[in-house]
Amino acid sequence: MAAEDTAILATRALGVALDVVKRDGAPDAEVKIDVRRRAAANQRFARNEATTSGESDEVTVSTWIALGQRHAAASVNQTDDESLKALAARALAMAKLAPADPEKMPLLGPQTYGPVPSAFDDGLAAMGPKARAEIAARAIARGDRAKVRIAGFFEREIEEAVTQNSEGLIARHRGTSAQYTVTARTPDGTGSGWAGHEAFRAADLEDEIVASTAIDKAVRSAGAKALPPGKYTVVLEPQAVFEMLAFLVGQMDQRLADEGRSFFGGKVGQRLFADFVSLRSDPADPLTPSAPFDGEGLALASHPWIVDGRVNKLAVSRWWAKKKGLEPTGRQSVFHLTGGTAESVDDLVRGTKRGLLVTRFWYNRMLEPQTVTITGLTRDGVFAIEDGKVTGPVANFRYNESPVTVLKNVDAMTRRTSRAIAYGGAWHVPALRTHEFTMASPSAAV
Amino acid sequence: MAIVTRRRFIGGSAIATLTSGGCRRPPPALPAAPREAVTTEDVLAQALESAKKAGATYADARVVRRRTERVATREDHVVSVTSGETYGIGVRVIAGGAWGFASSAVVSGAAADETARKAVALALAARPALKRPVELAPAPAAKGKWRTKMEIDPFEVPLADKAEYLLSLWPLVKDVALVKFASGAIESLGEHKIFASSDGTLVEQTQVRVWPAFSVTAVEGGQFESRAAEVPPMQAGWEYVTGSPLKKDARSVAEDAIKKLKSPSVTPGKRDLILAPSNLWLTIHESVGHPTELDRVFGLEANFAGTSFATPESLGKLRYGADIVTLYADKTAPGGLASCGWDDDGVATQRWDLVKDGLLVGFQTTRDQAAWIGEAASRGTSYAQDHASIAFQRMPNVSLAPSAKDTALKDIIAATDDGVLVTGDGSWSIDHQRYNFQFSGQTFHEVKGGKITRALRDVAYQSNSLEFWSSCDMLGGERSWELHGTLWDGKGEPGQSNAVSHGCPPARFRKVDILNVNARGKSTAAGARGREDC
Numbered sequence: 001m002a003a004e005d006t007a008i009l010a011t012r013a014l015g016v017a018l019d020v021v022k023r024d025g026a027p028d029a030e031v032k033i034d035v036r037r038r039a040a041a042n043q044r045f046a047r048n049e050a051t052t053s054g055e056s057d058e059v060t061v062s063t064w065i066a067l068g069q070r071h072a073a074a075s076v077n078q079t080d081d082e083s084l085k086a087l088a089a090r091a092l093a094m095a096k097l098a099p100a101d102p103e104k105m106p107l108l109g110p111q112t113y114g115p116v117p118s119a120f121d122d123g124l125a126a127m128g129p130k131a132r133a134e135i136a137a138r139a140i141a142r143g144d145r146a147k148v149r150i151a152g153f154f155e156r157e158i159e160e161a162v163t164q165n166s167e168g169l170i171a172r173h174r175g176t177s178a179q180y181t182v183t184a185r186t187p188d189g190t191g192s193g194w195a196g197h198e199a200f201r202a203a204d205l206e207d208e209i210v211a212s213t214a215i216d217k218a219v220r221s222a223g224a225k226a227l228p229p230g231k232y233t234v235v236l237e238p239q240a241v242f243e244m245l246a247f248l249v250g251q252m253d254q255r256l257a258d259e260g261r262s263f264f265g266g267k268v269g270q271r272l273f274a275d276f277v278s279l280r281s282d283p284a285d286p287l288t289p290s291a292p293f294d295g296e297g298l299a300l301a302s303h304p305w306i307v308d309g310r311v312n313k314l315a316v317s318r319w320w321a322k323k324k325g326l327e328p329t330g331r332q333s334v335f336h337l338t339g340g341t342a343e344s345v346d347d348l349v350r351g352t353k354r355g356l357l358v359t360r361f362w363y364n365r366m367l368e369p370q371t372v373t374i375t376g377l378t379r380d381g382v383f384a385i386e387d388g389k390v391t392g393p394v395a396n397f398r399y400n401e402s403p404v405t406v407l408k409n410v411d412a413m414t415r416r417t418s419r420a421i422a423y424g425g426a427w428h429v430p431a432l433r434t435h436e437f438t439m440a441s442p443s444a445a446v
Numbered sequence: 447m448a449i450v451t452r453r454r455f456i457g458g459s460a461i462a463t464l465t466s467g468g469c470r471r472p473p474p475a476l477p478a479a480p481r482e483a484v485t486t487e488d489v490l491a492q493a494l495e496s497a498k499k500a501g502a503t504y505a506d507a508r509v510v511r512r513r514t515e516r517v518a519t520r521e522d523h524v525v526s527v528t529s530g531e532t533y534g535i536g537v538r539v540i541a542g543g544a545w546g547f548a549s550s551a552v553v554s555g556a557a558a559d560e561t562a563r564k565a566v567a568l569a570l571a572a573r574p575a576l577k578r579p580v581e582l583a584p585a586p587a588a589k590g591k592w593r594t595k596m597e598i599d600p601f602e603v604p605l606a607d608k609a610e611y612l613l614s615l616w617p618l619v620k621d622v623a624l625v626k627f628a629s630g631a632i633e634s635l636g637e638h639k640i641f642a643s644s645d646g647t648l649v650e651q652t653q654v655r656v657w658p659a660f661s662v663t664a665v666e667g668g669q670f671e672s673r674a675a676e677v678p679p680m681q682a683g684w685e686y687v688t689g690s691p692l693k694k695d696a697r698s699v700a701e702d703a704i705k706k707l708k709s710p711s712v713t714p715g716k717r718d719l720i721l722a723p724s725n726l727w728l729t730i731h732e733s734v735g736h737p738t739e740l741d742r743v744f745g746l747e748a749n750f751a752g753t754s755f756a757t758p759e760s761l762g763k764l765r766y767g768a769d770i771v772t773l774y775a776d777k778t779a780p781g782g783l784a785s786c787g788w789d790d791d792g793v794a795t796q797r798w799d800l801v802k803d804g805l806l807v808g809f810q811t812t813r814d815q816a817a818w819i820g821e822a823a824s825r826g827t828s829y830a831q832d833h834a835s836i837a838f839q840r841m842p843n844v845s846l847a848p849s850a851k852d853t854a855l856k857d858i859i860a861a862t863d864d865g866v867l868v869t870g871d872g873s874w875s876i877d878h879q880r881y882n883f884q885f886s887g888q889t890f891h892e893v894k895g896g897k898i899t900r901a902l903r904d905v906a907y908q909s910n911s912l913e914f915w916s917s918c919d920m921l922g923g924e925r926s927w928e929l930h931g932t933l934w935d936g937k938g939e940p941g942q943s944n945a946v947s948h949g950c951p952p953a954r955f956r957k958v959d960i961l962n963v964n965a966r967g968k969s970t971a972a973g974a975r976g977r978e979d980c
Contacts, residue, residue, distance in 0.1 A: 043572065044939055046746040050575035053568045054547035054940075056834040058532070072527035072605070077534065077551045082451070090529065097605040098517075098527040099613065129571035137575040151749040153939040183749040194749075259626070260665045362752070363875040367886070367906070367963050370670065375884055375906075375963075377877045379752075398875070398882050398908070400963065423941075440961075441908055445752070445879035 003037070003059065007172055009079055010035040010162040013061050016081060017088035018166060021065065024092060030066040030107045031088075032165040034075075034295070035059065039158040043132040046151035048140050053129060065091040066107075069100035103319045107167045111299040119175030119289040123202030125158050127178075132156065139182055139211035146215045148191075152182035154207070163297045173291035176200050181421060182211050183380060184218035185446070191224075191393070192446050193217025194359055194380035196239060196421040200289070217359060217381040224382070224393035226442055233355030234437040235348045235385065236406075240378075241337065241429045242420030243361040245279075247374050248403040249335060252305055254314040254326065263372045263404065264314055271310045273407040276339040279306040281332035288419065288426035294330040303329050306407075308339075333425035340413025340430045348412055348433045350388040355433070357383040357390055361399070373402045377443050396446070397439035410434040448484050449554040455486055455511060455533065455638070483555030490642035492555040493537045496562035498644065501570065502539035504582060505562065506643035506792065509535050509553055510833040513636040517605055519612040521620070521628050527605055534833035537562045541569035543579025545814075547836040583816035583824050585793045587646030592787025594654045595780065596683025600634040601654070603684045608632045611658070615693065619662055619700035624707060627663040628700075632656065632687065633679065635933060635945065637832075647792035655679055655783055655945055657933060658687045660696065664703040671903070673703035674888055676724040676870045678930040679945065680781050702889050702901075709901035712890065712962050718865035719907055719958040720858055723922075725887045726846070727930035727948035728871045733911035734766075734773050735844040735948065737880040738800045739937075740809040744818060746839075750939050752878025755911065756806060758819050764806040767915030772847040773801040775810060777826060782843035783931045783945035784829075790837035793826035800844065804916075812839045831942040838938055843931070845949035849921040855952040858920050865893040866905060866960055873906065873963075884908040886963065904964035914955060922951030 013033045021029040039057040043050065061084065062075035072094030076087045135154050143150030160174040181196035195213035197206050236244075256262035282302035283290045292300050296318065304312050313329070321328035342348050349357060364376035375398065382394045414430040483489045490507045497505035515529040534551040535558055546569025550557040612630035619625050635655040642648045657679030663672045677690045721729065737754040741747055744758075756764060767773075777795035779785050788794055791813045800808045809819060812828040829840035859867065870888025877883070890905040891898045909917075931947030 040940065042940055043575075045575060046748060047744065049577040050544055050572040051746055052545045052547060052836055052838070053572045054549075054836050055564060055568060056549045058534075058549075058551055058834055060530075060532075072529075074528070075530040077532045078451075079551075080451075094527050094529065094605050097609070099524045099606070099609050101524050103523070103525065129568045133572045133575050136572070140575055149745055149748070151745060153749055155940060181749055185745070185748060185753075192748075260668060261627075261663065261670050265668065362878050365873045365875045367873045368904075371964075373963065375873060375875045377875070377882065379878055396877065396882075398877070398884060400884075400961075441882060441884075441959075443877045443882035444755075444910065445877035445881050 004079065006035045006037050006059065006160045006162045009059065009061065010164040013063065013084050014164050014166065016084040017063050017065065020085060020088040021092055026067055030166055032064040032107060032163065034062040035162040037160040040155060041129065041132060042153065042155040043136045044153050045136040045140060048143050048150055050133065050136055053133065061087060063087050063091045065095045066104060067095050069102065069104045070095050070098045071101060071104050072098045105318045105322070107165045108169050108297050109167045110169050111171065111293065111297060113171065113292040113299050114284060116284045116292050117286045117289040119200050121176045121201040124156055124176040124178055124200065127156050127202060135180065135207045138208060142211045142215060143184060146219065148184040148186055148215055148218050150182065150184045152180070154178070154180045161291055163293065165297065169297045171293040171297045175290070178205060179421060180205070180207055180210050182214040184214040186218055186222045190446055191218045191222030192380045193221055198419045198421055221381045221393040224395045226395040229397060229439045229441050231436045232439055233352055233433065233435045235345065235352060235355060235357045235431065235433045237345060237359050237431050238418040238429045239360040239420050240358045241432055242422060242427045243364050244374060244403040244406055245337060245429065247366060247372055251369065251372050252314045254316045255320040257314055263370060264311065268311050268314060272404065273306060273309040274410045275309040277306060277309050277407050277410060278304065278339045279335060279337050280304040281334050282336065283334055285334065285336060287428050288334050290334050290426055298328060298330040300330045300332060303332060335427050336417065337429040338417065340415050340432065342412050342414045344414060345431045348414065348431055349385050349390060351412060352385045352388060352433060355385045356394060357385055367400060371402050372404050373400060375400050377445065396443040398441045398443055399438060400440040401438045405436065406434045409436050448482050449552060450486050450489055455509060455553065483558065486553065486640050487648065489535060489553055489555055489558045490640065493535065493558035493562045494642060494644050496559040497537060497539045497566055500563045500566035502541045502566050504540040504644055505537065506641065507535060507537045507558065508639055508641045508790065508830065508833060511638040512832045513601060515601060515634040517608040517612065517632050519609065519630040522613060522616050524609050532832050535561060536830065536833040536835065537565045538836055539565045539569055540580050541566045542573040544569040544572040544576045545580055546572065549834040580814050581817060582813040583822060585645060585791065585813055585824060588788055588792055588794060589648050590787065591650045593652040594681050596654055598684040599654060600656045600684040601636055611687065615660055615696045618693065618696040622697065622700040622704060624664040624666050624704050625662055625700050626665045628661065630660045632658050633933060641790065641792055643792045645792065649788045649792065651786050651788065653681060653786060654683065655681050655933060656684065656687055658690055658692050660692055660699065662700045662703045664707050666707055669707060671703050671706040673699050673706060674870060675699050676888065679783060679933045681783050681785055682781055705901045706889070706903050709903045711904045711964060712866065712902045712960060714960055714962045716957040717960045718862050719955045720862060720865050720867040720893065720952065722855065722867070722869035722952050723928035723950045724870050724930055725868045726950045726953055728874055729885055730773065730844060730846055730948045730950060732874065732876040732883055733880060733914065734800065735841045737911065738809050739839055739841060740811050740815045740818065741839040743809060747937065751937050755879050755881055760806055761819060762805065762807060765804060765916065766801045766806045766912060767804045768918045769804045770849065770921055771801060771804050771915050771918050772799065773844060774799045774847060775825065775842040775844050777842040779843045779947065779949065781929055782947040783933065784841065784843045784947060789826040789828040790830050791824060791828040793824045795826045798825060810839060810842060815839060829944055831944065835942050840937065840944040841935060841946045843947040846951065846953065848924045848927045848951040852923040852925060853921065854926050855922060858922065858952055858954050859893055859898060860896040861920065862893045862954060863895060866902065867891040867893055867898065868905065868907070881910050883911065904962045906961045906963045908959045908961055914958065917956045917958065918953055919956055920954035922953065926951045
């Protein structure tokens with residue numbers, strides 16, 4: 001059964017909802033429709049063989065209705081007229097029952113969206129189960145040859161998003177993406193390596209490199225020696241950099257800062273980080289093209305959050321912008337950390353007298369929001385660096401550290417950035433070297 | 447084409463209601479797939495027949511309606527009212543020895559046929575990457591119904607009542623000095639599922655879960671502290687919310703936030719650790735629940751959630767904890783978030799020991815895993831979060847058995863010379879083989895000479911799972927046992943969410959590393975619970 005075009009579906013859902021509110025005697029009700037289609041297909045493998053494979057293609061329609069300051073939203077994955085009518089009726093009933101929200105903002109009218117490069121790739125969209133299984137089979141064959149235990153996950157997604165509202169706003173975006181991660185472990189359980197890659201074009205898939213990197217790390221990390229907890233110079237690979245920075249941007253909110261609930265309170269304009277560090281969002285960046293609008297349909301512009309180590313601005317919601325006389329930034333989901341000049345991770349290692357090379361972190365959680373201190377563990381490849389050379393594997397640590405300190409103490413980053421496995425949003429980050437990184441306790445995990 | 451709409455599905459199936467013992471009777475044959483499916487059972491039968499025709503050696507199909515609703519408030523106003531619903535069919539097959547899965551949001555005979563054939567094609571495509579064909583442990587065919595015991599369906603309660611309940615909390619706390627912010631939410635989660643398998647099982651289940659949550663933040667001089675209430679989510683009706691101590695405790699929750707803000711920072715070091723059930727449940731979840739998942743043990747989660755320190759060889763040999771420690775899995779526990787009649791393999795749920803008198807004696811299994819440890823039958827722990835997700839091994843309710851003595855928390859405190867009492871859950875993190883963990887909490891108190899002497903702040907405890915459980919030397923009795931849990935335990939690729947409970951009494955652990963998480967000499971705040979645990 002051919003799926004209905006999501007834009008046509010959004011128009012239909014809006015018409016149904018407007019009819020429902022009109023019939024109910026609320027012709028002035030505000031209505032917003034969000035249609036999201038996500039077609040996902042995956043192949044999972046472990047123990048050197050395929051484990052599960054699956055496909056789903058779901059369309060979700062969300063209807064938001066506001067009666068003055070009262071508002072509510074409901075969603076459903078059924079798209080027939082009867083379901084859309086029931087959906088609108090439910091949202092309306094919920095809005096009537098919801099108490100007034102003083103922070104509710106009026107709907108946006110038509111917006112002008114800047115051009116963004118295409119994020120949709122026909123090759124990736126057409127990728128079938130055979131091709132996905134072949135990726136797994138190639139990794140498994142490599143794992144067999146290297147005599148390691150190999151596991152991995154490949155997922156291809158097609159996503160379409162349409163937002164339409166009763167004020168005439170229409171926003172539409174579609175994209176493809178593929179995420180591929182591999183973990184290899186030595187049979188004796190003393191070595192583990194990981195690699196991951198995310199791309200939005202089939203031509204950019206590097207599945208053989210991902211598998212061989214994971215295997216290489218597993219073999220090289222076997223028989224790690226334990227080092228004492230303490231402060232270390234660390235070279236963080238891009239995935240580890242992303243995992244820390246994700247907590248930083250969560251705190252970069254103007255309202256939280258103004259209310260005294262964020263590390264960034266009173267710090268806009270201050271130079272908190274190394275003077276070559278910059279962090280920005282730009283939906284039009286060709287490395288990570290994404291929707292030029294947020295969930296409210298607000299046009300997203302390029303925003304520099306950190307410029308040359310100085311906090312340039314914080315995220316501002318529409319409500320807070322109105323209250324404080326600021327410009328709203330919208331909810332951004334693309335982040336790029338830039339400013340490095342090193343050619344490679346090897347360069348960072350070469351410039352390190354004594355330190356640790358970290359592949360990635362795991363189970364990262366906010367420990368202390370006032371200083372944005374995070375806890376988590378190293379995983380799948382930690383290596384000692386001595387006199388500019390990787391000298392051998394090191395056992396895992398629990399860390400307790402702040403991304404603020406990471407970017408303050410950083411002294412080098414790679415010029416080239418990589419797309420991290422970000423589980424939502426898009427992050428392009430470099431590898432970096434930073435100092436006084438707190439490894440708090442040893443972990444026996446491999 | 448006849449479509450079984452969500453409305454018709456809600457009307458219920460023709461499956462007879464039987465007791466759980468009914469699953470052991472010889473089942474009636476599934477209805478043959480009709481030319482045009484008109485009922486949910488027809489659609490399921492069509493899926494199974496189409497899968498078989500396409501080459502499946504086993505198939506199961508689930509028609510699932512999943513509902514979520516959230517009413518959220520901030521101080522004196524509502525900030526969001528949202529609801530979501532998904533409905534559709536998921537078909538899982540074994541073909542050529544491999545698993546394949548596909549789903550459709552359309553519930554009709556034609557969609558079931560197409561979805562089943564797609565699932566078979568996916569399984570067959572994976573054959574080149576397969577070495578050992580999937581083998582299922584036998585399971586008696588089941589037929590019956592199961593539903594959450596409740597008086598008032600929370601989805602039938604007007605939203606205004608929910609909002610009013612939450613908004614009634616702000617007046618109770620707003621005049622507590624330094625309290626600036628409060629957040630409240632009522633989460634409701636419902637699942638209605640009809641499952642059929644080619645082994646003859648046909649069961650219908652309805653699960654409803656609710657969670658009233660509330661937290662307060664106090665701010666003073668650039669410092670802030672938050673305190674979340676300790677009312678857990680439960681598989682229950684609205685009466686659980688109105689009968690909860692949330693209103694009664696709201697003011698003391700606010701006062702705790704102030705106390706945290708003004709209390710001294712903990713001095714780190716090895717101390718005796720007393721954990722209230724509202725904290726210990728999460729430690730059980732991370733250090734016992736996940737390590738005993740057999741898919742982790744065998745490396746199926748190696749690429750994401752990780753593996754486990756527990757091995758098949760260690761079954762019956764590994765000293766997991768002190769002699770007084772018995773931990774059991776129970777997917778039948780009343781109110782337990784993971785409780786149901788049958789799992790998503792169609793296996794009747796049960797209770798069994800994971801750790802008995804300190805020894806590792808069991809794992810969590812599904813039909814395709816039982817034989818890996820020489821067991822003849824599955825423990826019934828298969829679950830899929832919705833129609834569009836494949837079922838796989840998920841954690842049942844895992845709980846700590848109470849002491850046979852009638853020990854209370856006050857008795858444990860009275861018996862402790864130098865310790866720290868932790869209640870509520872805070873920041874939590876554990877390594878990918880489940881050795882090293884570090885947890886915080888909501889409130890912390892110093893215990894000296896058998897008495898609580900003062901509140902503390904900046905506390906976390908860090909240990910190794912086996913050392914920790916071996917250091918357990920006091921347990922509360924049955925009357926002190928409480929059920930806590932989470933609605934959002936994450937696992938798998940693609941990621942899925944599972945609701946799961948953990949019951950426990952208060953317990954004491956000797957000489958555990960207490961950390962000061964605020965080494966910079968500034969204030970700290972225990973984080974509010976996130977959306978998902980791993």
